[in-house]
Amino acid sequence: MSSNRITTLLVANRGEIARRIIRSARALGIRTVAVYSDPDARSPHVLDADLAVALGGTASADSYLRADKIIDAARRAGADAIHPGYGFLSENAEFAESCRRADILFVGPSPESMRSMGLKDQAKAIARRAGVPVLPDAEITGDDPTAWAAAACEVGFPLLVKATAGGGGKGMRRVDDLDTLVDAVAGARREAASSFGNATVFLERYLDKARHIEIQVFGDAHGSAVHLGERECSVQRRHQKVLEEAPSPVVGPELREKMGATAVSLVRELRYLGAGTVEYLLDDRTGEFFFLEMNTRLQVEHPVTEEVTGLDLVALQLRVAQGQALGIEQADVVPRGHAIEVRLYAEDPARGFLPTPGPLHLLEYPERPGLRYEVGVSAPGEVSAYYDPMMAKIIARADSREEAAAALASALDATRIHGLVTNRSFLAALLRDPDFLSGATCTDFLDHHQNLLDPAPATPTVVHLAAGLAASVSRRRAAKPATRFAAP
Structure with a gap:
């Protein structure tokens, strides 16, 4: 491209993150383009954009994961830039290359x-070069169980078998002794091959009392790099985050400075451009921290960082992508207050977090100071069975962690949902749990708090019928639908 100035931005995503990107782009005077699959033809993100292009198809593999369709849509809509959001093609290097070849x-x-x-494994090698502490590990090659056992003994128990190309908890197995090693390696290899097309796995020391701490980083094309403090994301189900907060209840100024400095060192080693997240495991017993991975995209939980720093991370992404300087120094980043985010899902925690897609008749939530909603669905509507069943992210910011938790739990109680089983009551119970409120949030938190998965109702259940549905419809935004292109 002769110029990096963005005039028209295609958002290669759906749901709440597409809406979030569109909002910041519009504030910067950038024209926005949505894309949509057949089930998403009337989704809120389509109505939010200035223009919408049909991709066709139903499943992700036929729509949002089709790089050729995305780039064709950008060309047809006159887009000079593509924002991938998170998930889908956001960390796909081949897609980024295809954009470069298409002059987008x-x-x-x-x-x-x-x-x-x-x-x-490659990321850990680069982290070592940058001076970032890493956990003991060993690559598993060949099919000799004796060699596997020797590698395991060198790493130490407990350990994790992890997919080299993995993510989202797939291709991962915990091993406590040699007796279960062979089955764990075989199982992780099968799952890794199926999920990522790469069966390579490695062993890594497992910290049984650890916290998941991540550092938000940014780099620009002028050599500047900063971190925006930490988020704690330790409360997880199946290695997937349930609740995120900033700052962490156990990270003080000295530890924050150490973790942030190593994260920035990695950014400089990579000559990294834009938003990224360096993820660490923090040993809850010793206070040592170790590199886990780096996510080369915007994170689902970025709103909590925005709330405590006052920065718009999507706007920063767009400015840096256009070749502008970050415009902030490390000394400018001073976290204020506390923010907590929960992910509202159409799922049943009491049944192993089984997804519960289907018709959504009513979704109403309280508008109160300090609350923020990032909503990807509307009522009446539907939570699709074809995609991740996250309905919304709800964020509370307050002067203290205790106040933020109380405000968020109260907001969840007041949120009215009809038509779907959701994790709303579970999230409210989690926010009121004494161990959570004390900050005792290691990554095995839910393993030791199974009672939260099926809590007693905090308030009497009210069935909202015609009046509730009418109120829901009347509250919907009276926006002009986006101009649409049909897929050929």
């Missing part, structure tokens, strides 16, 4: 940075 600006890091961080 990719809002994200270079394909080279993506590839460097995309394989966990």
Whole structure:
């Protein structure tokens, strides 16, 4: 491209993150383009954009994961840039390369940075070079169980078998002794091959009392790099985050400075451009921290960082992508207050977090100071069975952690949902749990708090019928639908 100035931005995503990107782009005077699959034809993100292009197809593999369709849509809509959001093609180096070949600006890091961080073993090697502490590990090669056992003994127990190309908890097995090693390696390899097309796995020391701490980083094309403090994301189900907060209840100024400095060192080693997140495991017993991975994209939980720093991370991404300087120094980043985010899902915690897609008749939530909603669905409507069943993110910011938790729990109680089983009551119970409120949030938190998965109702259940549905419809935004292109 002769110029990096963005005039028209295509958002290669759906749901709440597409809406979030559209909002910041519009504030910067950038024209926005949505894309949509057949089930998403009337989704809120389509109505939010200035223009919408049909991709066709139903499943992700036929729509949002089709790089050729995305780039064709950008060309037809006259888009000079693509923002991938998170998930789908956001960390796909080949997609970023395809954008480059098509003379379309990719809002994200270079394909080279993506590839460097995309394989966990390679990412750890680069982290070592940058002076970032890493856990003991060993690559598993060949099919000799004796060699596997020797590698395991060198790493130490307990350990994790992890997919080199993995993510989202797939291709991962915990091993406590040699007796279960062979089955764990075989199982992880099968799942890794199925999920990622790469069966390579490695062993890594497992910290049984650890916290998941991540550092938000940014780099620009002028050599500047900063971190925006930490988020704690330790409360997880199946290695997937349930609740995120900033700052962490156990990270003080000295530890924050150490973790932030190593994260920035990695950014400089990579000559990284844009938003990224360096993830660490923090040993809750010793206070030591170790590199886990780097996500080369915007995170689901970025709103809590925005709330405590006062920065718009999507706007920063767009400015940096256009070649502008970050415009902030490390000394400018001073976290204020506390923010907590929960992910409202159409799922049943009492049944192993089984997804519960289907018709959504009513969704109403209280508008109160300090609350923020990032909503990807509308009522009447539907939570699709074809995609991740997250309905919304709800964020509370307050002067203290206790106040933020109380405000968020109260907001969940007041949120009215009809038509679906959701995790709303579970989230409210979690926010009121004494161990959570004390900050005792290691990654095994839910393993030891199974009672939260099926809590007693905090308030009497009210069935909202015609009046509630009418209120829901009347509250919907009276926006002009986006101009649409049909897929050929």
